Amino acid sequence: MRDRWLVDGTHVRFGVLANAWKETVRDAMADIATNLASAKVQVRRAVFRRTGDPGERKRMLAALAADRWAGDPFLARQTRKHWKRGRNRTHDQIVVRADQHNTVTDGRGRLWLAVPGLERRQMVRIPLSTTVAPTGTLRLILRGGRVEVHYQIDASQMRSSQRPCGDATVGVDKGYTEALTDSDGVRHGSRLGELLTSESDRLKERNRRRAKLRSIANTAALRGDHAKARRITVNNLGTVKRDRRAARHRARVRTEIFTAADRVADKAATVVAEDLTKSFAGRRTLGRNVDRRLAAWTKGVTAEALTSVSERRGSALVHVNAAYTSQACHRCGRLGRRNGDRLHCTSCGVVWQADVNAAINILQRAGDPDIALHTPHHAVRQILQDRTDRHRTRLPVQDSSPATTERRARHPNRSLMSNSRKQVDR
Numbered sequence: 001m002r003d004r005w006l007v008d009g010t011h012v013r014f015g016v017l018a019n020a021w022k023e024t025v026r027d028a029m030a031d032i033a034t035n036l037a038s039a040k041v042q043v044r045r046a047v048f049r050r051t052g053d054p055g056e057r058k059r060m061l062a063a064l065a066a067d068r069w070a071g072d073p074f075l076a077r078q079t080r081k082h083w084k085r086g087r088n089r090t091h092d093q094i095v096v097r098a099d100q101h102n103t104v105t106d107g108r109g110r111l112w113l114a115v116p117g118l119e120r121r122q123m124v125r126i127p128l129s130t131t132v133a134p135t136g137t138l139r140l141i142l143r144g145g146r147v148e149v150h151y152q153i154d155a156s157q158m159r160s161s162q163r164p165c166g167d168a169t170v171g172v173d174k175g176y177t178e179a180l181t182d183s184d185g186v187r188h189g190s191r192l193g194e195l196l197t198s199e200s201d202r203l204k205e206r207n208r209r210r211a212k213l214r215s216i217a218n219t220a221a222l223r224g225d226h227a228k229a230r231r232i233t234v235n236n237l238g239t240v241k242r243d244r245r246a247a248r249h250r251a252r253v254r255t256e257i258f259t260a261a262d263r264v265a266d267k268a269a270t271v272v273a274e275d276l277t278k279s280f281a282g283r284r285t286l287g288r289n290v291d292r293r294l295a296a297w298t299k300g301v302t303a304e305a306l307t308s309v310s311e312r313r314g315s316a317l318v319h320v321n322a323a324y325t326s327q328a329c330h331r332c333g334r335l336g337r338r339n340g341d342r343l344h345c346t347s348c349g350v351v352w353q354a355d356v357n358a359a360i361n362i363l364q365r366a367g368d369p370d371i372a373l374h375t376p377h378h379a380v381r382q383i384l385q386d387r388t389d390r391h392r393t394r395l396p397v398q399d400s401s402p403a404t405t406e407r408r409a410r411h412p413n414r415s416l417m418s419n420s421r422k423q424v425d426r
Contacts, residue, residue, distance in 0.1 A: 045374055064079075093139060167269045168267050170183050171359045182267075195253055275319045275322060328384055341355065
């Protein structure tokens with residue numbers, strides 16, 4: 001694409017030097033490749049769901065890895081479904097190579113960044129609000145009248161990366177009122193629910209007022225009073241202050257979640273967590289206020305925090321299938337009744353704290369020989385029901401194949417030991 005633009009003269013319309021637009025094109029193509037790689041993860045799951053034939057799976061996975069998916073109808077359909085071709089909403093940005101910029105400190109100790117301008121051999125100098133000089137390839141974004149300078153740093157040199165991880169193995173469950181709850185019953189990031197609720201309620205009131213002002217402006221424009229409509233739009237419906245406050249809120253939420261992940265790493269050498277990249281369709285419709293407060297984007301931040309902190313701190317992150325972990329009793333495995341933050345087990349007659357119960361189930365799921373990471377939720381439900389029935393009727397395990405027997409010997413079914421634990425707990 002870069003060479004084609006050079007030949008047909010498309011690059012002349014950009015109005016910037018060749019080094020700048022070439023790096024920006026390379027960055028955009030890398031984003032497209034990353035988006036496609038993310039879609040391939042979903043397509044692989046669809047392949048495993050479609051067929052159990054090892055030969056057919058191997059053929060389809062090989063075609064997907066070699067980017068020959070367009071020739072297979074199923075792969076082409078699944079790739080088109082999951083490859084959304086995302087839209088980049090960041091404008092006025094440019095990528096600057098490491099050898100194209102430099103920094104200098106003036107007599108007052110202020111740091112300035114010099115980058116190539118639109119004219120050859122002309123540099124643009126940008127004052128920085130830090131004393132640390134950016135290094136490597138830079139991404140410059142003009143946003144809200146300010147220049148943002150983005151660059152990469154070595155995570156291993158960060159102060160938090162020098163903290164050793166613990167030596168325990170814990171399961172963690174993502175929550176709303178707190179970021180994470182571990183299998184020991186400890187809650188981490190307890191201010192998350194307060195941050196999300198207060199910001200959600202504030203946005204509801206602010207959007208209500210903005211909608212009323214927008215209605216007044218539209219009515220004035222229909223009457224021909226365009227001056228009034230413009231005054232309302234300029235003075236009352238701006239986005240600079242709104243976007244700045246939203247960025248501060250996102251930063252506070254990220255800080256709370258990353259701090260919670262660090263506290264989990266303080267005690268754990270192995271962190272067992274649910275696969276937060278998988279979406280589950282809700283069975284019941286929640287209220288509008290609840291939908292607004294749940295803030296689905298925090299799930300991605302939590303997944304990012306667990307992955308990033310585990311890599312920096314040296315702890316192992318194990319993903320497990322989260323189906324029914326918040327609805328099954330960790331003692332007997334029976335599906336209970338969930339009501340808010342409480343889970344009532346009708347078999348044990350015990351009311352558990354729902355997040356702690358889910359964290360224990362997630363920890364136990366790591367050693368489960370029957371429930372894999374991508375086992376469909378309906379199959380998980382059937383497995384849990386079969387275990388409950390066998391436990392209630394005291395029947396032996398039905399599958400006596402050598403492979404299954406060996407797996408069960410290495411990973412004993414915890415639900416079969418629930419009776420002894422029940423007696424100890426009582």
